[in-house]
Amino acid sequence: MKIALIRGDGIGVDVADAAMAVVAAALVKSGAPALRLDEIAAGAGCFAETGRDIEPGGEERAGAADAIFLGAIGLPSIRHADGTEISPHLRLRDRFGLYAGVRPVRAYPNAPQRLADPRAAGIDMVILRESTEGLFYSAAAHGRSDIRGDDEVRDTLRITRATTEKLHRFAFGLARKRKARGRPGRVTCVDKANVFASMAFFRKIFDEIAPQFPDIAAAHAYVDAQALNLIRAPWEADVLVMENMFGDILSDLAGGLVGGMGMAACAEIGDTTGLFQPAHGSAPDIIGQDKANPLAAILSGALMLDYLAEKSGDGSHAAAAARIERAVEAGFAADRLRPVEFGGDMGTLAVTAEV
């Protein structure tokens, strides 16, 4: 299978390399053929050098691969004139309809734990963030803002039935897979249906889809109450499905409970391809210092192998994914994974080698 590899900017390059190395090793150990990589130049550095944020033909090549792996994109010093950041990533989400943003959040032993309650060791949820519409329909990259001189700017939050139906089906399917491995089997629709017509619509479609999955519990929460509940009892959360902007905020919040962005893996899945990336940024302050925590990227690599397994029907991809997840878990449990980010002594390369 072929992977479009966009290493991007800053530490994106290092963590993408780390993830590719671990993925390759896991495939060898699982007896699977190696992946072919098609590297594509993109990001703020690319923009500064060439005036384009992705090399010519890069988007087409990304779409032709079986999956896309992305390190991180963006450098604060290099921006568009209106102050927004260079982000071909948003265009890739849009172009390939990567509607299902999967952000797993789980506690690992010996990884940082912010909450005092010992039940926080049981945190194991997925934030499912719709990733092509909602407020991001109006992301500056798409040029849809309504700018009225220097007096007023309007952006648009868009919810469509077509995407929302797919999203909720994905959510219930995911909860069903998780139930098979012991999770409660519950999807919570997180919205603001008490205030917005768009959100009442989002919830209405959820209520239409839910009965198609009678084995999975369906629940509702307002986004503000859910934010509080992620502090109060995050161990109760299983799959939380929500609009794009809400998912951006709540996934960082939930990630913050258990290790922060250095552990935040992410998959963005569409009908024909998927994009995999650590949810963190390019961290320009630590470029070239071997300090970046590669685990978010490595865990994103495992998500990619899971996705390839479904695409190819090849069990060895699934085995390789499970191998990576077990390696991270065992590494933490034995206190042999001590990333600098968590106050430990292991840089990017050492963490990668240990996994």
Next chain:
Amino acid sequence: MKIALIRGDGIGVDVADAAMAVVAAALVKSGAPALRLDEIAAGAGCFAETGRDIEPGGEERAGAADAIFLGAIGLPSIRHADGTEISPHLRLRDRFGLYAGVRPVRAYPNAPQRLADPRAAGIDMVILRESTEGLFYSAAAHGRSDIRGDDEVRDTLRITRATTEKLHRFAFGLARKRKARGRPGRVTCVDKANVFASMAFFRKIFDEIAPQFPDIAAAHAYVDAQALNLIRAPWEADVLVMENMFGDILSDLAGGLVGGMGMAACAEIGDTTGLFQPAHGSAPDIIGQDKANPLAAILSGALMLDYLAEKSGDGSHAAAAARIERAVEAGFAADRLRPVEFGGDMGTLAVTAEV
């Protein structure tokens, strides 16, 4: 001075009574004249009985008072046909331009503490939530959604220069007042300026206003990073200013760190009047059980007295406000405030009497 009192629905009635009793007692002890109350019927119960969510002439009377105090509004069983909730509150915000939503979040000794880090005892911030525009410009109550059959719904996020300038000035003014009593004197503009033109505009206006307050530090954060940072180091936050929907989410999140909605006081200030209310809802599950924690309402009463002090120039109002805040603080410090909500033995009436 005259207060328009909307007790509303559910526990709103009980906590509003609690707040009015404590405010009255504090005024007596401070040698200030009593407030005159003009009670206005509004809310879901009012809607069910009369077909209107506020009594005729109620909005005008609310505007004619020196301030508005609101208990809580809404009952899940009573809704508009589109699924949104009964909320004359949103119309009051709009009608009286109550742009500055002040949501103080602070840790009290012996009140619940979710974070393991002992520095969390030092949490003392204000979330300043713009409360008339942003995404709430499109709240269903205003009838501005773009509903395209059963296929698509669009809502609009609106940022205006006029409101945003006032908001940021309010933020810096507040940080200055807080600095006078020992806080760092810093305003953080929380936005998503990397992605949205509306948010880049919000930030641009912040950067224009900041130099007018050279004694106050100005900082920036993206809303997703700020959500994580509220988990990682909330004791560093002073005044955080943001768009309406972001403020709704982040204020509940921050409140969750230190006692939850039962402690979440709120002021919404406009050019001519202010509305004061606990940020929690009507909690229909505990109606009539004397279980509601009245402290959010009582602390909102203190915010109201502070506001009246500025309006009247009468020092006894400020003294009464300080008296309430000290009473809550001393009550917790001596472990004499043990609300049922926090696992204690004191119902609404007992907590009120103790304060």
